[in-house]
Structures are given as C-alpha cells and as structure tokens.
Amino acid sequence: MGAQRLLGALLFLGLSLAQGTLTLYTSEVLADVNALVEAFRREKPGVEVKVFRSGTGEVVAKVRAELQAGNPQADLLWFANEDFLKELASKGLLRRIPPTVPGYPVQYAPGGGLYHEVRLLYNVIGLNRQRIARPPALWQDLLRPEYRGLLAMPDPNFSGAALATVGTLGGRFGMEFFARLKESGLKVEQSNPVLQQKLARGEYGVAITTDFGLRQEIAKGAPLEMVYPRDGAILVPTPVAVPAWSKSPELASRFLRFLLSPEAQAIFAERGYYPVMPGAPRPKGAPERVVALQGHFADAATLERFNALFGLRR
Template sequence: MRIPLLRVGSVLALLLLAACRIESAAPSGGVAMAQAATPSGEVWVYTSMYRHVLDAMEPLLKERLPGIQVHWYQAGSEKVASRLEAERAAGAVRADLLMTSDPFLYERLARDGAFLRYASVNALRVPRSLMDLDARYAAVRLSTMVLVHRVGAGTAPRSFAALTDGSWTGKVAIGDPLTSGTAFTWAVFLRAQHGDAYFAGLRARGAVVAGGNAAVLQKVESGEADAGVLLLENALAAKAKGSPIEVVWPEDGAVVIPGPVAVFASTRNPVAAKALVDVLLSPEGQRIIVETGDMNAVDPRLDGPRGGPGVEGLLGRARAWTPVLLEQGLLHGGDIKEAFSRAFAR
C-alpha cells in the first residue's frame, strides 16, 4: 500500500527516531487524545474478520476496555462494502471502525476523506508498506494467496505462471474475482505481471472458477481439481483438520493482502474507537490473529501462523505492493473484472 508523510508531537517523534520510523508519526491530537480520556460507550465495527477470531478477541477487549461495548457487523468484504456504501449514500454511517481485507476500498475511502487520522503507538513497528503514512489506515492482519496441491496428485505447480503452461489443463481451481475480494486482489497482481493474456491462458487450460476460497478448497480436497489458488489461512486450518493438501509457496511470489483498520471521521465515539485500534494492534491482539486466525500479524516480533515466517519473512516471499498496483485496483478494477469475464465467457 502507499502512504504519505505524517506530523507528530515531539515525544512521539523521539520514539519514531528510536524505531527508525521517521515517516510514521501521529498527527496532532492522535495518541494524546486517546490517552486523555477514559474510553467508554459503544463502538460499532464493520469487519470481514472470521467470527471465531472475534470471539477469541472478546476476553482481551473486556480486560483492556471494560467501559466499551463493542458491536460487530461481520460479513464478507464485499457485503461489508455494499452495506457501507448504502449507509454513506443515505448519510448515516453506523460504523465507527472498518476492518476488512480490501485495501483498494480503504484507499478510495481515504481519498474521499472518510477516515480520521490516527497513528497508534502500537503501529510504530509495522512495516511502512503496510500502513498509510497519512495515518488514515494501517494493516492489522495479513492474508496470503498461495498455491495448494492435493497430496498424491502428481507434481505440484511451482508458480502462478505455471498454471497456464499446459501442465495443469483441467486440473486447477481459482476464486472468482467478480465475487471474491481476495481473488480480485490476486487478479490485480497477476494481470499487472502478465496482462490479460494470463486470464485467457487460464481459460484455455480449463481452469475452474470456483467462487470463493471455501469452494476452491472443496474442489481440491474432493479431487475435482489437483491444485488451486487459496488463502494460506484456509489451507492451514484445513490441514490441521486432516485435509490431504499441501501448501506451495509460489516461486513468482505469494500475494499478500493487507487487512487494514480505520476510524471513520463520522464516528460518535473517537476516543473509544482509537482505543480499540490500540488493542487490535497490541502484541496480545496480534497474537490472537496469528494463533486463532492462521493469519500473519503485522508486528515483526511475532512468528507467522503454525510456526511460519513472521511479517518480514512473509514480505520476502511475496510480490511487493506498489503505487502502480494500488492505482490499478482502485481506478481500473472494472476493466480487470471485465477482462476476466471476457476470457471465461469464451
């Protein structure tokens, strides 16, 4: 993600210098405001975070924020975005916080002035590529698109590019970028590298468009497909339950999808909303995301899920987010979806 330069008070500036994060500073009234008042009242969070992760987070929230009642509207990123857009059109946004896995939505809303600027102290260690340097949003979790392969089904594909080389004709399942936000982000990255020809190549090799990640997993497990493009968190959870799949880190780079958190400018309770952001980005909150959600934390002090690489190691295995990629998904998302539809309609 792309991020501009922030301003900060002298105390936080010294902290940033010590952490070599000069670009990541809080605007006036950010951290100080959260510390100046005792958070209380209600906070509404619109999120695509898994329900079992939210449930695991509840005891920590009650301990750290006893005066706050947190309400969750939990649904897929696309449904959350649809509800949010309807409320914005009506001029009545109920949410205080947004926490989904659609980085393009965050950038669009940020440019519309929908978010407060707030840099949590707990975000100081977050890699700069995962936060907005204007402090309008910051990643709180990382999902990763990788390859999966059914054990015993021949040799596994080694890269996303290999899915179009003819070796996997009729044996690959992928998500649908038209309905799945994570599949769309993956499509943005692959189109940026290979152009529309990549979609045409998938179609020519008989790739099965399965819908969402759960559908991709089902097709690989059932033998309808031998390999698939899947979220790492789904693959790890399935393997822990005995699924006959293996995770393959693509040699041409995994696709990391930041799941940011942001405070709406329209919030009726900014002190409580910012306090909730602090807890989500705390080491304890981040550990719950890793251990319960099988997702990577953004805190580099923590290992990845199931003993995998932490955030810095993960980013070393992934394709880099760039301003160009962000602009592609933000401004040309319709063209990308149309190119995918055109390829698979033949």
C-alpha cells in the same frame, strides 16, 4: 476540590472509554474476528462489539449505499480493498490514527495513520496432495497440462483477496494468463473458505487462495500443502481504518491498537496469519521469509474483462 474534580473526570473518562458499542464492518473470517473480539472484551467487559461480515465486495457496497443514504453505521472498517480506503481518505472520510504503538513498523500505516495493517496475508498456491503429484513452483506453472480441469480460485466480485489476484497477475502477465487458465478449466468459487473446503475434499487439485486459510484446513487434518511461488506470493492489503463518521472513535481507536497488542498478534499467528509486530511468533510451519509481490486490486475495466471471460455478473 480541584484534585477531586480532576480525579472524578479521569475516572469518568476511563469508564466512558471502557463502555459503549462498537460496530465493525469486515470481510475477515468470522471465527477469527470473533476470537479477537472476545479477547478485546475480556479487557473491556463493558464494550459491545457488533460485527457485519461478508465478502469485501458486499461490505464495500453496503458502505457506499449507507453513505448515499446519509446514514453510515460502521465505527471500524476492515477488508481487502485498499483502493476504496484511499477513495474515502481523498474525501476526508477517514480519521488519522497516529501509529504510536511502540515498535509498530510505520510502513504499515500509510498517510501517517489513515489506515493500518495489523497482520499479513498472502495469496499462494494450494494443493491437494492426493490429486497432485508434481507441485508448481511459479505462477505460470499453473498452465501445465497436468493441472487441466483441477484448477480453481475465488470470485473477485466477492473476495478482495481474489480481486488482488486478478489485478496483480493480470498486471504482470496480462489478461491472457487468465484466458489460458480458463482454457485449462479454471473454475471460480464464491469465497476462499468455500474453495478451501472443496480443495480439502479433493473436488479440486490446485487453487489460488489465501495462506492462512490453507493453514487452518491443514490443522484440521486436510491433505493439503501450500506453495509460496518463487516469483512472489501476492501480499494482499487488508488494512483497518476508523471512518470520520464513527460514533465511537475513541473506542474504535482502542480496538485498532488492541489488534497490535502481543495478545492479538499471538491470536493472528495461532490462526495462520503473519503478525506485523516485531518479535511476534510466526504461524506454525510458516517460512521465515516470503518472496512477496505487492498486491494491486483490479480496476473496474480489468474486473469487467475477467467477468466477461468467466461469465460472471456483478
């Protein structure tokens, strides 16, 4: 009877972990998230994955509002704002998930697994070849007179990647850099996808935007190319975390580990991202090595200065 009870318990445990509902709050591109969710559900057909997707700023605002109301809903958090995750961790609101996937580089799981990078994305310079004859090589090349009136970037109030652009380049060159870009006619679009589509149509000639999104537009036939600046593409932290309030922590942990599986890492590469797992394929046409600037998100004071400069309101 003891062995039968143990077997029954193990079967019940396996069944309970393979069923249930998982709620993901994310700023990632919905089509990319859906591809991963579908692959996960092929392995766990009894699992329902609910996704709330918006820009990082709106996702963070939603989590804050739910916490204030005492009713947080997300089982998984995945967006481009490492600083907010650090804030949650400091309050004991993140679960530590040990980085036990074989071969996973431990530097991608700070704090012993409070959150995990599952793929890498960079902010780079995107070009429409039909509008730009001479590509820039460095970030400060964007100040060339020939790019006047052709420049754009996403809104850092909405896009976490853009928040990293403001924090990183503002810290390196000073906010005067953005003031000079404003003088050159830099426009601010809401999001990277909107910006990339306008760049592909030729409404802009040069954009500060994400590398994976440019690859996706190029794969559709857009006349675009990307430049990884010689002084460093901005590596944007976009980690995944399981909050302490999760109603399905085991299922959330399984989904996190699935994102590091060969299948998921291959999906990332197919959709233009650099995988984090050693031996996983690179995106098509991507350089083997990238000179990287570690992204730093703009603080509230820096964001306020940027908003004042460009007439934006939060």
